Amino acid sequence: MTAQRRAIVEVIQEAKRHLDAEALLKLARQREPNVDRATIYRTIELLKELRLVDELDLMHLEGEKHYYEVKTMQDHLHLACFRCGRIEEFSSALFEQLKAEISKETAFRIRVTRLEVGGICRACAADDVAAEHEDKHVKAAAATSR
Numbered sequence: 256m257t258a259q260r261r262a263i264v265e266v267i268q269e270a271k272r273h274l275d276a277e278a279l280l281k282l283a284r285q286r287e288p289n290v291d292r293a294t295i296y297r298t299i300e301l302l303k304e305l306r307l308v309d310e311l312d313l314m315h316l317e318g319e320k321h322y323y324e325v326k327t328m329q330d331h332l333h334l335a336c337f338r339c340g341r342i343e344e345f346s347s348a349l350f351e352q353l354k355a356e357i358s359k360e361t362a363f364r365i366r367v368t369r370l371e372v373g374g375i376c377r378a379c380a381a382d383d384v385a386a387e388h389e390d391k392h393v394k395a396a397a398a399t400s401r
């Protein structure tokens with residue numbers, strides 16, 4: 256493995272969030288200044304083939320961008336907030352059971368399973384409630400001052 260490739264793998268492994276190719280390039284360059292875009296894409300393709308990395312589109316919150324993460328032993332779901340763009344991860348034994356059931360009933364050899372949930376996250380939902388509350392108070396105040 257070349258130093259460039261190693262830098263890219265390290266960046267993906269150490270990432271605290273889901274990185275797209277652009278973010279990956281920026282971080283990899285901090286370790287290995289001569290990493291270029293072509294190397295990023297080639298390395299991603301290779302890692303995908305080796306099934307070391309998963310490619311995600313995360314509900315296309317930001318257009319056609321793709322994100323990359325290291326494949327973990329247990330698959331997780333991604334919850335994407337349409338409002339703030341936050342991505343939460345969720346794992347469940349039920350998800351594992353579902354995969355087992357699919358394999359059993361269809362004899363399909365699963366290589367990738369991806370489940371994405373889009374909606375409004377807890378923080379944004381709380382903001383909504385607060386805004387509604389505020390709105391009621393304003394209306395109530397307007398009504399009593401009439």
Ligand SMILES: [Zn+2]
Pocket residue numbers: 336337338339340341375376377378379380
């Ligand atoms: Zn949110």
Ligand SMILES: [Zn+2]
Pocket residue numbers: 273324331333344
């Ligand atoms: Zn993830």
